[in-house]
Amino acid sequence: MKAGRKIGTADVMKEKLLETPDKRRTDGVSQWSIAWRRFKKNKAALAGLIIVGAIIFIALFSPIIARYPLNYLASFKEENKIRVPPSSKYWFGTDYIGRDVFSQIVYGAGNVLYVGFGAAAIAMILSITIGITSGYLGGLVDNILMRVTEIFLVIPFLLILLVFLRVAMTIAPSGVGGLTTVTLMIGLFSWAPNARIIRGEVLRVKQNEYIEAAVALGASKWRIMFRHVLPNVLHVIIVLTTLQIATAILVEAGVSFLGFGDPNSVTWGQQLQMASEAVKEAWWEGIFPGLFITLLVLGFNLLGNGLRDALDPRLRE
Amino acid sequence: MPIKTNVLQSILYKIKHMAKSSMAKYVLRRLLYLIPIFFGILIIVFVSTRMAGDPVKLMTGLNPRITAEARERLTQYYGLDQPLYYQFLKFVWEMLHGNLGNSYAIRGGTAVTTLVGDYAWETFKLQLTALFFSLLIAIPIGILSARKQYSKLDVTVTTTSLIGTCIPIFYMGIVAILIFSYSLGWFPYGAAHSLDPSRYPFGSYLLDELWHLFLPATVLTFAELAPVVLLVRSSMLEVLRQDYILAARASGLSERTVIYKHALRNALIPVVTYVGLYFGGMLAGAPITEKVFNWPGVGRLYVEAISKLDFPVITGITVFVTLMVLIANLVTDIAYAYIDPRIRIE
Numbered sequence: 001m002k003a004g005r006k007i008g009t010a011d012v013m014k015e016k017l018l019e020t021p022d023k024r025r026t027d028g029v030s031q032w033s034i035a036w037r038r039f040k041k042n043k044a045a046l047a048g049l050i051i052v053g054a055i056i057f058i059a060l061f062s063p064i065i066a067r068y069p070l071n072y073l074a075s076f077k078e079e080n081k082i083r084v085p086p087s088s089k090y091w092f093g094t095d096y097i098g099r100d101v102f103s104q105i106v107y108g109a110g111n112v113l114y115v116g117f118g119a120a121a122i123a124m125i126l127s128i129t130i131g132i133t134s135g136y137l138g139g140l141v142d143n144i145l146m147r148v149t150e151i152f153l154v155i156p157f158l159l160i161l162l163v164f165l166r167v168a169m170t171i172a173p174s175g176v177g178g179l180t181t182v183t184l185m186i187g188l189f190s191w192a193p194n195a196r197i198i199r200g201e202v203l204r205v206k207q208n209e210y211i212e213a214a215v216a217l218g219a220s221k222w223r224i225m226f227r228h229v230l231p232n233v234l235h236v237i238i239v240l241t242t243l244q245i246a247t248a249i250l251v252e253a254g255v256s257f258l259g260f261g262d263p264n265s266v267t268w269g270q271q272l273q274m275a276s277e278a279v280k281e282a283w284w285e286g287i288f289p290g291l292f293i294t295l296l297v298l299g300f301n302l303l304g305n306g307l308r309d310a311l312d313p314r315l316r317e
Numbered sequence: 318m319p320i321k322t323n324v325l326q327s328i329l330y331k332i333k334h335m336a337k338s339s340m341a342k343y344v345l346r347r348l349l350y351l352i353p354i355f356f357g358i359l360i361i362v363f364v365s366t367r368m369a370g371d372p373v374k375l376m377t378g379l380n381p382r383i384t385a386e387a388r389e390r391l392t393q394y395y396g397l398d399q400p401l402y403y404q405f406l407k408f409v410w411e412m413l414h415g416n417l418g419n420s421y422a423i424r425g426g427t428a429v430t431t432l433v434g435d436y437a438w439e440t441f442k443l444q445l446t447a448l449f450f451s452l453l454i455a456i457p458i459g460i461l462s463a464r465k466q467y468s469k470l471d472v473t474v475t476t477t478s479l480i481g482t483c484i485p486i487f488y489m490g491i492v493a494i495l496i497f498s499y500s501l502g503w504f505p506y507g508a509a510h511s512l513d514p515s516r517y518p519f520g521s522y523l524l525d526e527l528w529h530l531f532l533p534a535t536v537l538t539f540a541e542l543a544p545v546v547l548l549v550r551s552s553m554l555e556v557l558r559q560d561y562i563l564a565a566r567a568s569g570l571s572e573r574t575v576i577y578k579h580a581l582r583n584a585l586i587p588v589v590t591y592v593g594l595y596f597g598g599m600l601a602g603a604p605i606t607e608k609v610f611n612w613p614g615v616g617r618l619y620v621e622a623i624s625k626l627d628f629p630v631i632t633g634i635t636v637f638v639t640l641m642v643l644i645a646n647l648v649t650d651i652a653y654a655y656i657d658p659r660i661r662i663e
Contacts, residue, residue: 157601158604160362160365279499286488
């Protein structure tokens, strides 16, 4: 794997001269296997990987894992009761209209991950493009992009998000793509801090000799930016993405909790919102979804921290 | 004409004179930076709220006795029939005169400045208490944890803090209310005051306030504690690796002097930034906290304003919060430059 390998000047020159990537030196281990070896040793990081993996598994096989169909008013239809406490029949009890809380959590997993991955993807595409262009080109482009970034940095994020979600609710045909709207909005408003970090990293990478060599060899700006700079800031990007997913999940939960989420998709934040109306009568309704949010966010954070320790070239032995 | 240029020149002269010291220059430059940012945010919010729907329709839609004509009059009264740019310029003009307009629906027709003033106090009371206590607790814990890196204490502290940063504040709040309000009955489960004065503990208004404040403030303190602990710890570790700490130790200073006189000052620089950013986040994040604890603050007011499409209140709170964030950023930058002289050189 070439991407992300810390290449010295000599390597670049050699590669450029030969122009055939397969004649590269292949002795030794790739950077990725070194990183994996270091990652494996980190127990916390492995725990994060397992948590995230388990929840992705739940999301993928939700119809099999869930005990009742989606939105099925289990306890209401079968016993004419709502808010039934946890039992062997309803592991996590039932909610305010008699749905099985466990099954709803299982169905929610996919939605929660969708928002997390989707919003992080949007935010990262924006922050990578802006961070690299701004950092590498510098000058006027940098100045303009950084002023825009500054606006997004100081913007009272949640307040603006709520207004935009309200707008989206008015404009978008009701229900259709509600979750996608939420995802898009979170993504569009959370790229700024990462763009700044990536820009800083690019500024550092830019001073290396191999970039100078690429310039001397007449590579175009775009080629340098995406073939030489990008692979060398990739380790930062991977870590930021993981942490961004965690943030997006928390934001979605918060927004849903305030009642600005998509009312037609089950998410853990939304379950918590409904539960918070009657914590006194039915503690199980909110405790379990909240536990899952915490667990998933913790999983991504542990994973991110583990990846940072494994990938950071400065920590290499 | 000549008079005008004279005035301009004298102002420029004064500015130049002030700007002679590098600090003043720095502050001035930051201040000028903030103006376009402020207006950028204002435009985004102003335009987007106008896209959120028609408040007049929302207010009168359920009342069949209101005629179309009356609706039109109401729209005219609010100035919503004017073109958007005109509405915006009028808003900016009024804002520069200290008037943020009157609310549409919330406490019908109250001046937004009064409204925000009333609610902001409750928000500040809660958030500043939490900030104060979280710093008070977090800084010593962070230092201790850094000094004994990889010890049992350090592992416990970092693990707990990491988990702490992953728990959503509203979940923490719900669990706290469940335990301490419903099960144990120690604290009220929401609101900032008892409605009925006869329920004041020992008949004291102040005690009642503290009684209501305790649970939300404690939860917020814990929520804020975790990131500060991790920040202080990592920054302290970074500083302790520096050469000047080695030099200080080599010259035979006591550990206490090394940590508290030499290391702490530099280790707290990121914390200053954090506190500055926190001020912004504290106001912006208020809706969630205030919803859990049913706290009558700006955040709850904002959510209510959005659901009622109360444009002046939405823009008013945004202006207020954005100004607070920008001022906090400015103060942070200045404090930063004051603590760390390297910043000013660039």
